[in-house]
Amino acid sequence: MSSLDFGTVYLVGAGPGDPDLLTLKAYRLLRQCGALVHDALVPKEVLELVPESCERHFVGKRRERHWVPQSKTNELLVELAQSHSCVVRLKGGDPFLFGRGGEEAAYLQSHGVSVEVVPGITAGMAAPAYVGIPLTHRCGGSSVTFVTGHEKIDKQRPSVNWKDLASASDSLVIYMGLHNLAYIVEELIAGGLDPATSAAIIQQGTVVGQRYLKAPLEQLVQRVQSEGFAAPSIVIVGAVVDEQVAECAPQPAEVVMPIKS
Numbered sequence: 001m002s003s004l005d006f007g008t009v010y011l012v013g014a015g016p017g018d019p020d021l022l023t024l025k026a027y028r029l030l031r032q033c034g035a036l037v038h039d040a041l042v043p044k045e046v047l048e049l050v051p052e053s054c055e056r057h058f059v060g061k062r063r064e065r066h067w068v069p070q071s072k073t074n075e076l077l078v079e080l081a082q083s084h085s086c087v088v089r090l091k092g093g094d095p096f097l098f099g100r101g102g103e104e105a106a107y108l109q110s111h112g113v114s115v116e117v118v119p120g121i122t123a124g125m126a127a128p129a130y131v132g133i134p135l136t137h138r139c140g141g142s143s144v145t146f147v148t149g150h151e152k153i154d155k156q157r158p159s160v161n162w163k164d165l166a167s168a169s170d171s172l173v174i175y176m177g178l179h180n181l182a183y184i185v186e187e188l189i190a191g192g193l194d195p196a197t198s199a200a201i202i203q204q205g206t207v208v209g210q211r212y213l214k215a216p217l218e219q220l221v222q223r224v225q226s227e228g229f230a231a232p233s234i235v236i237v238g239a240v241v242d243e244q245v246a247e248c249a250p251q252p253a254e255v256v257m258p259i260k261s
Helices: 026-034 068-081 101-110 123-130 164-169 181-190 217-226
Strands: 010-011 035-038 055-058 088-091 114-118 145-149 171-175 200-205 211-216 233-238
Touching: 010 068, 026 088, 026 114, 035 068, 055 088, 068 088, 068 101, 088 101, 101 114, 101 211, 123 145, 123 171, 123 200, 123 233, 145 164, 164 181, 181 217, 181 233, 200 217, 211 217
Parallel strands: 010 088, 010 114, 035 055, 035 088, 145 171
Antiparallel strands: 171 233, 200 211, 200 233
């Protein structure tokens, strides 16, 4: 089949959770799509934007609970593109940042399906902003690294070298790092990062139920466990977490964004 026989699949970022953070393009596509394929982290307020006539498919994944294999999701998108002119593949955050959007785009293109990517605001940027943590700051950090903590720590060749990252970046934003947090902290300290380095964890960032704590890196695991933090959570490590950094220069206005009730 040629591309003329298919509709277009839009890989759309739903943002971190707050519906007000959807892009205008994402909103427009949700209002007109004929088929929707969505992940687990997309809030119901966003799902309610699609027309009643829209064909909906849930393909969400959770740790140890993969409801739909990625290969099946790929095949489903091709099938839907054969019968709908506008198919929205809706992903939490940004589709090309730890969202497997690149894999889906490549599969669709190899099968003759037109693909368009609609970027979204990633949780690693929005969640810290909502609690007033700047990822870069002239007094606290000029570089930031986004990294996944989801790797199996016992695999033969892990692609994330935490010891090297300890000195390679001023700030670390760790996605899906809760399960391996103890290992990650141990490796960062072994790599030379000061155990007293400021760190924070944010659960359910930007939505009702958001909670966070700040603690020295060496105390982070114990605090997270004792206070019952759970996924989805973002971990930030670096001097930018320190309130004293934020106060190194006069601030013109309060920067913490409110969460709607």
